[in-house]
Amino acid sequence: MSLPLIDDLKHTPSQRWFKGALAVLPLSIAVIPWGILAGSLALDAGLNPLESQAMSAIVFAGAAQLVAVGMIKAGVGLGSILITTLLITSRHFLYSMAMRPNISPLPLKWRLTLGFLLTDELFAILAAGKQSKNKPQSFDRWYALGVGLSFYLVWNMATLVGIIAGSQIPNLDSWGLDFAIAATFIAIVTPQINRPSILICVLVSLVASVVCELFQVPSGLLIAAIMGMTVGTLYAKATGEKP
Amino acid sequence: MITLTICLMACIIFLSRYGFLEPRLPITLNAATLRFLSYSAPAVLTAIWGPIVFVSEHELNLNWQNHYLVCAVFAIVLAITTRNTLLTTIVSMMLFFGLRAWYM
Structure with a gap:
């Protein structure tokens, strides 16, 4: 039982990229305060600006970053940080297994890129696309790249803002922007x-x-x-x- | 030390995301496994939004003054009636932030 790979050939790659970026936009907006928080907390925990940005640029995992930064600040050892990271990130095993039929037949550069970008948000949007009635089980690599890469760019720009603005932005976590996550996931899950x-x-x-x-x-x-x-x-x- | 921490965290997270995407990994997902995995999206996404909506400050909040709960119910109704993901997200977010601004 292998799923067909369907690339949308009626539109150019850049049109498909922007379609993906648009689909993930509510989640990209919702993640901005968390990105800012990741940047300012990293600085606060004693990371220098370059390390703080590198955290978002190469680790690229919101929950794991925030927890790890808190542990670094508390002086917790490397082993505990890595075990906690593994626990937080373990749901990604599930995502990559679920996406295996779609992504593993792609060329290496696509696999590595989409694998690196495989967050909750990318998985959510791709899962919503897979369920669409008119094109069942469709998977478009450029659309997926638009979702993943635009989200990555927003996350990193938000981190940069957090590093620059530091603690000048008050009570970000009390703005209720996490409702945007709930709203998007409800909107994706309910029709499924x-x-x-x-x-x-x-x-x-x-x-x-x-x-x-x-x-x-x-x-x-x-x-x-x-x-x-x-x-x-x-x-x-x-x-x-x-x- | 911090550089090492960042690099090792990046390795663990990348491997968890990429692992099963590697075609040379000697596993084939049979029909039963794929069937099981077809439930992963609704299950994981619900496990993320559930606590956001129902839990505030480590306590179950079933009060109608819980704006998260009211707006989540509204979003579910909207999703059932319109079947439009973007519309549901935006309109229920507008209601949420409208309620918050009103009761601030």
């Missing part, structure tokens, strides 16, 4: 619920993630997601639901 097993998967994941968050379970996100996926799959199998 077209079978009972997906509804069950979503409900299990929802309850589990909230419970994990309340009890501050490490890697709660991954635990909740795998619970949802497992229950959804089992339900589909038990009821003989058609995919």
Whole structure:
């Protein structure tokens, strides 16, 4: 069962790139305060400006960066930082496995680029595209690059702003910009619920993630997601639901 | 030391993202695995938005004064009726920031 690679040939690569950049725009806007925070907190933790920017430029992982910077500031050892990084980043194993049918047949430079850019946001937008009714299972490399690269550029520019402006921007995390993330993901997930097993998967994941968050379970996100996926799959199998 | 930390973190994160994209990795995903993975997007994305909407300051917030909750319900209704991702995102964000500005 291999999925076909469908590149949109009616439009030029740059048109497809901008289409991707537009699709991820709400998430790019939502990430700006977190990028600024990543820059200013890195500086605050004792990284020099170049190191602070390098964090966003080569690590490029919001949650892991913010946590690691906090640990560096607290003087935690390298081993603990790396284990925490591994726990936070472990959901990417799931993303790369899910994208394997689409991305692994591409040439090396595309694999490396899209792999490097494979964030929650890129996965979310590509997953939304895969579900579209008119072009099922389509995958356009230039569209994906537009999503991933535009998001990368915004993240790095926001980090630069954070490094320059430093602590002059008050209470960024109380602006409620995380609602933009919730709104976008709800808008992506809701239309995908077209079978009972997906509804069950979503409900299990929802309850589990909230419970994990309340009890501050490490890697709660991954635990909740795998619970949802497992229950959804089992339900589909038990009821003989058609995919 | 900080340079080393950044480089090692970058390696771990890149490997987690790229690992299964490498075609020479000797695994083939069978139909059952692909079926399981087809639930990954709704499951992971829900596990990200759930806590944002329902938890504030480490406590469950089911109060109607929780703007995150009200606007999330609104976004779900909008997503079901319009099926338009961008419209749903923008209109529910406008409601959210409108409510926040109003009650500030």
